[in-house]
Amino acid sequence: MAISESEVRHVALLARLALTDEQVRHLAQELSSILDHISEIQQLDLAGVEPTAHPFPIRNVTRPDEVRPGLQRELALLNAPAASDGAFVIPRIVGVEEEA
């Protein structure tokens, strides 16, 4: 099960990771060898077997909709790389033309 360098680049974009060319080369090899090993489970006959997402059945739990204190704003912003006026500061995400 080989994974190509172009597939690695595609997955890296999905995973939001800016990889160097050297990392891409390495990961193509490493992921291929890991996938080689773990793809053995594709040989198992699992027709009709239900998938398990969680070791026990989970049921929805409801509670009365009451106001309770949450994390204070100062604490929520304590670790912010950049903050101003009680908000996180991030690079512009709206284009200039949309602003006009």
Next chain:
Amino acid sequence: MASRRIVDMTAAEIREAVARKELSAREAAQAALAQIEALEPQVHAFNQVTPELALAAADRIDAMVAAGDPLPPLAGVPVAIKDNMNLIGTRTTCSARILENYESVYTCTTVQRLLDAGAVPVGKCNMDEFAFGSSTENSAFGPTRNPWDLERVPGGSSGGSAAAVAARMAAVSLGSDTGGSIRQPGALTGTVAVKPTYGRVSRYGLVAFASSLDQIGPFARTVKDAALVLQAIAGKDVMDATSVDEPVADYAGALGEGVEGLRVGLVTDMLAMEGCAGEVRAAVERAASVLAQAGAEVGEVELPMSRHGLSAYYIIGPAEASSNLARFDGIRYGYRVKDAEDVLDLYMRSRAEGFGPETVRRVMLGTYALSSGYYDAYYAQAQKTRTLIIREFADAFERFDVLLTPTTPTVAFKIGEKASDPLAMYLSDVYTIPLNLAGLPGISVPVALCSETGLPIGAQIAARHFDEATMFRVASALEQALGLDMTPPLVREQR
């Protein structure tokens, strides 16, 4: 008389001595802090030592003693906490560059329960970055060394928590276990190490790795201490919807009951697995015969589906991790590159510069397994395999009360030995992973010292869901019958 040092006392003994006013909580805390100062330069078990928090907590206990107040069950017991659990007044770094300066803004429920039980926090322990690894070599802040042999790994990912207890820097500690990250370092450091049933202990405030597998549990030097810690932390938490409202048994109370009539299943195909060292196999077989002599009915069982656990785990674990780690994006906390052109550039470079190589590998593997065109071949197949592993255990527990396996295929390996071969590293969790996939509780107890290296060998005891009491009973019987001295040479030399 070579006086027994405070740091050699068990948690139960410290609690008892504090209650009898033979020892103050402050003295116990100072002894632990002095031991950290003495051995930390060699072991590197900690990312942060917290003397102010420790002494303040100890003084509160001493004030209770002075006032004649009833004492909580772990009063004055020094505890170390894996650095993926939030505790106000400490950083929570997960040994990752991206969280290097992250200040906890709330306290993990399980840590809070330990503090409410009177435990004294001495520091935050080193780990594999985001708990990805089996050796603690993947820490962004340098590896932890095994107190039994400083050239070897302590296991991982909770290697710092394991080494701290083995080196007497804390009486007990907390780790987290997603595929073996408590039990495997427990085996490699000669400590008692518990992964409770999934849902037994709250995960609120634990930085998530794989949410359907993660569980917090204790390290200790005796089975009784491990039982006391689990007692203090177990139970439903409204802040963790996956924690389960099942009654918590009196774990320490069950220890003396012996194993008469208990049915123990020795998992023979796991013992026969290629890669399992001869001495490990012999030590586990000897443990089985010790239990038989103590009155247990020992039989043999095979778990052929569990052999596929490793593959299923290295799809499910990374898949869930790739989703959980999406939160580290440089926006709300953590490392952010300075000169981002736009928000995509900010995400991509902050993550690439903030994550270490194993984290990148797991996020890539998980993203790939979940990506369009591969989902059915990997993720869906792994989830179905998981179903069959759960069924196989259910069948085995029809015939047996507990199952006995090695904890790890080998003793502690050398630092660097497996660092360049991810697959070889992954194999060290082959016996522990199936329990995470099935949500079952497991304990690792020391059962021998390797004749060649002098290093500890651990056996794993698995029990039915929420039946930690039986697991502790069997572990205690082994501990009593074997009577091993699990003092690492580093500590012996101090005396």
